[in-house]
Amino acid sequence: xxxxxxxxxxxxxxxxxxxxxxxxxxxxxxxxxxxxxxxxxxxxxxxxxxxxxxxxxxxxxxxxxxxxxxxxxxxxxxxxxxxxxxxxxxxxxxxxxxxxxxxxxxxxxxxxxxxxxxxxxxxxxxxxxxxxxxxxxxxxxxxxxxxxxxxxxxxxxxxxxxxxxxxxxxxxxxxxxxxxxxxxxxxxxxxxxxxxxxxxxxxxxxxxxxxxxxxxxxxxxxxxxxxxxxxxxxxxxxxxxxxxxxxxx
Numbered sequence: 001x002x003x004x005x006x007x008x009x010x011x012x013x014x015x016x017x018x019x020x021x022x023x024x025x026x027x028x029x030x031x032x033x034x035x036x037x038x039x040x041x042x043x044x045x046x047x048x049x050x051x052x053x054x055x056x057x058x059x060x061x062x063x064x065x066x067x068x069x070x071x072x073x074x075x076x077x078x079x080x081x082x083x084x085x086x087x088x089x090x091x092x093x094x095x096x097x098x099x100x101x102x103x104x105x106x107x108x109x110x111x112x113x114x115x116x117x118x119x120x121x122x123x124x125x126x127x128x129x130x131x132x133x134x135x136x137x138x139x140x141x142x143x144x145x146x147x148x149x150x151x152x153x154x155x156x157x158x159x160x161x162x163x164x165x166x167x168x169x170x171x172x173x174x175x176x177x178x179x180x181x182x183x184x185x186x187x188x189x190x191x192x193x194x195x196x197x198x199x200x201x202x203x204x205x206x207x208x209x210x211x212x213x214x215x216x217x218x219x220x221x222x223x224x225x226x227x228x229x230x231x232x233x234x235x236x237x238x239x240x241x242x243x244x245x246x247x248x249x
Contacts, residue, residue: 014231040208
């Protein structure tokens with residue numbers, strides 16, 4: 001079925017609010033999904049894989065900084081989705097790079113890491129070059145890298161199957177590097193041993209957005225129904241509050 005970006009964003013906001021995301025977090029989550037989808041990076045496919053688990057985030061501890069110095073940090077996201085925690089990690093890397101020229105933040109135990117691209121793009125548009133790197137899979141391992149130049153509006157993205165084995169430490173881990181001095185987009189060069197590489201340039205991502213703005217977004221009817229079913233929890237809660245407060249002063 002076909003929906004507008006405004007309709008999709010409103011439905012996603014209700015969905016994440018109903019699952020217990022805090023104010024601000026549910027806005028970030030909706031924007032991350034919408035950003036991927038309207039830039040041709042299959043945000044709704046990512047959401048479909050994440051949707052059965054998003055309600056678990058509210059029962060997990062908040063992200064914990066387990067090491068920090070002036071130019072680096074190590075963060076444990078405690079099994080949360082990137083929808084619920086990755087924007088703060090990018091903001092930390094950005095702040096350190098502004099002060100010291102370069103910064104590296106490593107995030108462990110974080111799911112759905114593809115959703116970082118919205119936060120990464122925001123960082124680049126604020127004048128800091130940034131790259132993010134992660135691996136997915138067990139038997140078939142894929143490497144993912146996204147990067148944006150300082151001051152640019154769109155990132156580039158690469159994905160490739162790698163012959164290098166996955167370490168236990170790589171699982172659900174992401175490395176974020178920010179710099180106010182160095183162009184980090186060169187990190188997208190293909191690694192030795194990679195195959196079936198897919199590279200999407202910043203220009204292609206820009207063109208994808210123009211197409212989405214002109215033609216809207218297609219969404220699977222089952223997924224659309226599930227997003228709205230979850231979001232009904234917000235409407236029920238608001239109705240109960242309204243009844244309790246109605247007519248009394």
